Amino acid sequence: MNEAIQELLGRFGEAVQEWTQVTPNEVRFTVSSVVWREVAQYLRDAPLWQMDYPADLTVWDTGNEFWLYLRLWSSVYNHNVILFTAISREEPRIASLATLYPGVDWHEREMYDMYGVIFEGHPNLKRILLPDDWEGFPFRKDYVAVPSGDPLRGPQPVD
Amino acid sequence: MEILSQGMVINVGPQHPSTHGVLRLILTLDGEQIVACEPVIGYLHRGLEKMMERRPYRHNIPFTDRLDYLAALSNNLAICQCIERLGGVEVPERAQYIRVLLMELQRIASHLVFLGTFGTDLGATTMFLYAFREREMVLDLLEECTGARLTYNWVRVGGVPDDLPEGFGEKVLDFVKVFRQRMDEYDRLLTRNRIFRSRTQGIGVLPKEMALAYGCSGPMARASGIAYDIRKVAPYEVYDRVEFDVPVLEDGDVWARYLVRMEEMRQSLRIIEQVLRDMPDGAVQTKLPKVFKPPAGIAYSRVESPRGELSFMMVSDGSSNPVRVHIRAPSFVNLSVLPRLLEGAKVADLVAILGSIDVVLGEIDR
Amino acid sequence: MEAIVQFFRDYPLLWTLVKAVVLANFTLAIPLAVIYIERKVAGFIQSRLGPVHVGPQGTFQTVADALKLLLKEDIVPAGADKRFFYIAPYIAFVSVVLSFMVLPFAPGWVALEMNVAVLFVIGVSLFNVVSILMAGWSSNNKYSLLGGLRAVAQLLSYEVPMVLSVLVVVVYTGSMSLTGIIEYQVQHGWNIMHPPVMIAAIIYFVCALAEINRTPFDLPEAESELVSGFNTEYSGMRFALFFAAEFANNFFITAFAAALFFGGWDGPILPPIVWTFVKVFVMIFVFMWVRWTPPRLRIDQILRFAWQFLVPVSLANLLFAVALGVR
Numbered sequence: 106m107n108e109a110i111q112e113l114l115g116r117f118g119e120a121v122q123e124w125t126q127v128t129p130n131e132v133r134f135t136v137s138s139v140v141w142r143e144v145a146q147y148l149r150d151a152p153l154w155q156m157d158y159p160a161d162l163t164v165w166d167t168g169n170e171f172w173l174y175l176r177l178w179s180s181v182y183n184h185n186v187i188l189f190t191a192i193s194r195e196e197p198r199i200a201s202l203a204t205l206y207p208g209v210d211w212h213e214r215e216m217y218d219m220y221g222v223i224f225e226g227h228p229n230l231k232r233i234l235l236p237d238d239w240e241g242f243p244f245r246k247d248y249v250a251v252p253s254g255d256p257l258r259g260p261q262p263v264d
Numbered sequence: 265m266e267i268l269s270q271g272m273v274i275n276v277g278p279q280h281p282s283t284h285g286v287l288r289l290i291l292t293l294d295g296e297q298i299v300a301c302e303p304v305i306g307y308l309h310r311g312l313e314k315m316m317e318r319r320p321y322r323h324n325i326p327f328t329d330r331l332d333y334l335a336a337l338s339n340n341l342a343i344c345q346c347i348e349r350l351g352g353v354e355v356p357e358r359a360q361y362i363r364v365l366l367m368e369l370q371r372i373a374s375h376l377v378f379l380g381t382f383g384t385d386l387g388a389t390t391m392f393l394y395a396f397r398e399r400e401m402v403l404d405l406l407e408e409c410t411g412a413r414l415t416y417n418w419v420r421v422g423g424v425p426d427d428l429p430e431g432f433g434e435k436v437l438d439f440v441k442v443f444r445q446r447m448d449e450y451d452r453l454l455t456r457n458r459i460f461r462s463r464t465q466g467i468g469v470l471p472k473e474m475a476l477a478y479g480c481s482g483p484m485a486r487a488s489g490i491a492y493d494i495r496k497v498a499p500y501e502v503y504d505r506v507e508f509d510v511p512v513l514e515d516g517d518v519w520a521r522y523l524v525r526m527e528e529m530r531q532s533l534r535i536i537e538q539v540l541r542d543m544p545d546g547a548v549q550t551k552l553p554k555v556f557k558p559p560a561g562i563a564y565s566r567v568e569s570p571r572g573e574l575s576f577m578m579v580s581d582g583s584s585n586p587v588r589v590h591i592r593a594p595s596f597v598n599l600s601v602l603p604r605l606l607e608g609a610k611v612a613d614l615v616a617i618l619g620s621i622d623v624v625l626g627e628i629d630r
Numbered sequence: 631m632e633a634i635v636q637f638f639r640d641y642p643l644l645w646t647l648v649k650a651v652v653l654a655n656f657t658l659a660i661p662l663a664v665i666y667i668e669r670k671v672a673g674f675i676q677s678r679l680g681p682v683h684v685g686p687q688g689t690f691q692t693v694a695d696a697l698k699l700l701l702k703e704d705i706v707p708a709g710a711d712k713r714f715f716y717i718a719p720y721i722a723f724v725s726v727v728l729s730f731m732v733l734p735f736a737p738g739w740v741a742l743e744m745n746v747a748v749l750f751v752i753g754v755s756l757f758n759v760v761s762i763l764m765a766g767w768s769s770n771n772k773y774s775l776l777g778g779l780r781a782v783a784q785l786l787s788y789e790v791p792m793v794l795s796v797l798v799v800v801v802y803t804g805s806m807s808l809t810g811i812i813e814y815q816v817q818h819g820w821n822i823m824h825p826p827v828m829i830a831a832i833i834y835f836v837c838a839l840a841e842i843n844r845t846p847f848d849l850p851e852a853e854s855e856l857v858s859g860f861n862t863e864y865s866g867m868r869f870a871l872f873f874a875a876e877f878a879n880n881f882f883i884t885a886f887a888a889a890l891f892f893g894g895w896d897g898p899i900l901p902p903i904v905w906t907f908v909k910v911f912v913m914i915f916v917f918m919w920v921r922w923t924p925p926r927l928r929i930d931q932i933l934r935f936a937w938q939f940l941v942p943v944s945l946a947n948l949l950f951a952v953a954l955g956v957r
Contacts, residue, residue: 157476158492160592161575161590163577163590165579165587176575176577180491180492183498206479207477207478208478208479208480209479211597232306233306234306234309234629235309243311243314244313
């Protein structure tokens, strides 16, 4: 594991903003959003990492920015990696990993649906849980909704 | 010369006798062959993750019953483990044993629902009644312990709310004995039936690489050759102290998934017997302060629910409400591979394949 | 008594009318009994009781259900082809009544004595196929259409081995008249004793399951896949007629098998009419037993089984029967 971490740090250098080894087989990296896709691809293909199983991808809103969380697992080595990155709230765009890991396809759609994050390169970025004509992104911290009086539409966002 | 034919677009669900929950599938057919499939979900979306941000940590546990409502205790356990990791809370040993006992009973109940509905989908309606007859026994046991039959809400941060009732162990062992015989009955009814095999063998094959790349977990992954069972790979509670086998098959078809689940039920019986034998005495819950504010940070928990890897992720900023709760539901990820599984399959196989994925819409939509 | 018989001899048309009315009512009434038995047998196989409340041991349950269906609103889907939609259930029903016409319930108790009864029955059973296709097509519903097409494919495929196995009996007895076949068996022992006829009976049994759309061949009405197949859009009395036709056909096909293979009304001690019913209900019980146990086959498996297995086997069996010595 240590050797693998050193190799990754050597490869990406400055783009890895911080990292911690939480347990002997779990390490967390915070990377810059520019290298998001390269790091994920590296982790999948590098022989020391071989993270072939995309466990989870999600977004959360701190009020100032959006943070992404990607958890990967390797079926070869049984180690876990969590990747964090921050993107801006006004222009939430980031590279899509759907073509690398088909398993995050629906997760990215859900994050677009709930937060409005645009995943560039996603084959089918449209709403997944909410109706297709829903306006607004409900999980954002500044989302305000009032009852609309229509039982089928539910609460609608107030601009 | 090619015969030009237009694909027929057919809509399955959201109300349909065979969709397991409110799931809508838009199929494009060419005769009896499925050309494309688009699942439409979200009919059961309640915004649980957002609702959880407004409540103190422990008030969110009842919500989790409504996620995977066929295996509610696994959801309870997952969220409690996540909060425990965030707050650094220890769980007493007896509570860990009780949790494992309930998880395995819950696994049997959930797999029995799979068995019943799977048989009905394929036409063996009798299987449904037999499976639910046994499930009644499990539900009676769980009701005696927790007070509820479906939404148990019986795991707390730091343990379980109360100790097991008097004589519970003997009743569970009686059930185990009866159930072992009944499982042989199921084998005679379904597993050795040639028609059942011809409907399930070679159907809906999920290759190992596809299963890994899509993040499939649980019986779907284990039937495709991936030895991924969180109880073995990253043991929690007392799973590292009990002996049990994890069935892993190579074929990846519907038949393999059915066999994996049948065998898992048998292994659950083994775990239950060992747990009852080894359970120590002691406290069942670590007391927490009234206002519980875990330190700022991010934690996640992984649990092997009957459907696969159920994982909760929480972000805390030191206040009494979480900043974010994210639920990684196994059915959500397992369902995303359905369009690939259905490419080239026949309409009559759709029901078998969808039944073998064993989805619960509650956790897909949240 | 003599006066009544003389009266009908003077007016044969009236006698025919009486026979027709009796048969039509019988075809309507027998499903009530068969459905009740089905529900009870299904219940016991599934470790539950079946109907128990309405009437003693639940015997009036089907009557209550029939009354309920009579009182339901008549819904015709928009865009349905009305002519075919209305007429399909009646054609199904009439085809079963027609088949009952030539069935001997007891010596001398046959509505219409025909010396080509077997041929007549096979011909009339094809009306059933037509009615299913009409129902599936005219419902303006993709699921019904799928169900109707599947049903037609299945029914036509299983007609062939069925006819071939019935031919074996005809070869043995040298007669196509049902009364003649039964009388032959009274003299020479039941047909099933001969090996080729035994094989023919087994093939007939399997084809009968397919002809009346029973599991494992019930894909045309597979509940969990196509909602209800070709009768999805039918409600109220129309649905009741389809159902009645199916269960009356159940009775008829087993009665036909009894006449062909097991001697019809032949049997010691008990009156002949009782023997007919006993044989029929034993076979119906076996049908139900088969229905509630295995899962259903897929349509391509059903068709493959018919054409790649049953047809060659029944052809070979026919040759075998002929070779063993024709009368």
